[in-house]
Amino acid sequence: MKDGKLKYVYFIGIGGIGMSALARWYKYRGLEVSGYDRTRSDLTSALEAEGIGVHYEDNPSAIPTDAASTLVIYTPAVPESFGELQFVLNNGYKVVKRSRALGEITRDQTLLAVAGTHGKTTTSTLIAHILTESGDGCSAFLGGISKNYGSNLLMSRGSTVVAEADEFDRSFLQLHPAIAVITAMDADHLDIYGDLEHVQEAFREFASQVHETIILKYGLPIRPDQVSARIFTYHFDDARADFHSTNLRLDGSGHYTFDLVYPGGTLKDIRSGALGWVNVENSVAAAAACLCYGADGQKVRHAIGSFRGAQRRLDEHVNRPGLVYIDDYAHHPAELASAISSIREIFPGRKITGVFQPHLYTRTRDFAPEFASALSALDKLILLDIYPAREEPIPGVTSELIFKDVTAPEKMLIRKEELMDTLAGEKLDVLVTFGAGNIDRFIEPITTMLNGR
Secondary structure, three states, X not given: OOOOOOOEEEEEOOOOHHHHHHHHHHHHOOOXXXXXXXXXXXHHHHHHHOOOEEEOOOOHXXXXXXXXXXXXXXXXXXOOOXXXXXXXXXXXXXXXXXXXXXXXXXXXXXXXXXXXXXXXHHHHHHHHHHHHHOOOOOEEEEEEEEOOOOEEEEOOOOOEEEEEEOOHHHHHHHOOOOEEEEOOOOOOOHHHHOOHHHHHHHHHHHHHOOOOEEEEEOOOOOOHHHOOOEEEEEEOOOOOOOEEEEEEEEOOOOOEEEXXXXXXXXXXXEEOOOOOHHHHHHHHHHHHHHHHHOOOHHHHHHHHHHOOOEOOOOEEEEEEOOEEEEEEOOOOHHHHHHHHHHHHHHOOOOOEXXXXXXXXXXXXXHHHHHHHHHHOOOOEEEEOOOEOOOOOOOOOOOOHHHHOOOOOOEEEEOOHHHHHHHHHOOOXXXXXXXXXXXXXXXXXXXXXXXXXX
16 A cells, blocks of 8 residues: 555554554654554553554444555454454455564665564664664664663664564564574474474575575574575674674673674674673674674774663663562573573572563463473572463463473462562562563562562
């Protein structure tokens, strides 16, 4: 649909992090934007404050009536039986998935995309920050809220766009980047892919669509003969990678200073603005993409230091002597292992209590042993019930599948309604909440409670 004909954009699932960025983009372009979401959240409240209409019940009468001038964008998380979706499919509306809309928006732009089963939100947010700080500027569709800009959308008049390339539902195959970072190719979304080989096959297909440069985590199974773009590798500290850190120094607040070795030389004394070793690795990946894009090295160095991270990614809420509270979006075993390892390194010798809300019945079923292994690195685990998101319950699949194999010194399994009372009775040192469900609703009450201690 040409922009000239388009007057209305309607979102089914407008409160999702990727959907809300698109909603803001169309609003910025001067179109009438509205949509449905299942529950009110900070994000939907922000959209409403920006003049975007949001409602919270399945109500086809809320959809703009002029089908010929309305674009409907839906998230694959919405079931096909959903009333509003059925209505637009049967009444002449142009209906596309979020990934298709993002593909169309970025098609004629210079796209820097970040793909990977973990690490893509922080890395893409940092790339956008580097390009903004260095003066080149970019538009950006982010999978989290940038703490520097307070938004998941950045807008610029230039033709450079930064976006997450999401592997869920093979969404990233709608994108054709000039430069792409691939951070990880772990087994995930097995309800979509079936097995690890099909996950990796999809990532290789995505890589084949990149037309200039691929920044590949060292060791990932993509070969030069499988793609047309040139490949550079990156790693936290492996000297065999084209881009890697060296001379690492950790300060008392959990931030690293490091030197970045790259094919053009060494950038010395870069201080990571975000916590932990995992964000040094994200910084190396982001710097690699920006240097290949042509950004100035010293401006890259400065921007990494001023980066404040993305909300819910090793996100500090309380950090005072004797008491720390961090929140993190980790919902895959590899993400949990990396986050817990980073936190353990930042706060050596301290008791780490982790609260984890599993996300999806299928992911719990497919990775229960791996979740148990990752969570066993905690000193104490408080495990909540599964957050179902788009899924119906699966018989026999509960948080107990994980809990029974956790070997942490202390562990407990509770309902989320019991969490605040449980934490109120705990002697806490370092507390971390993990998960991609609605555990984020506890961030504010936990912070308030801990600040009152």
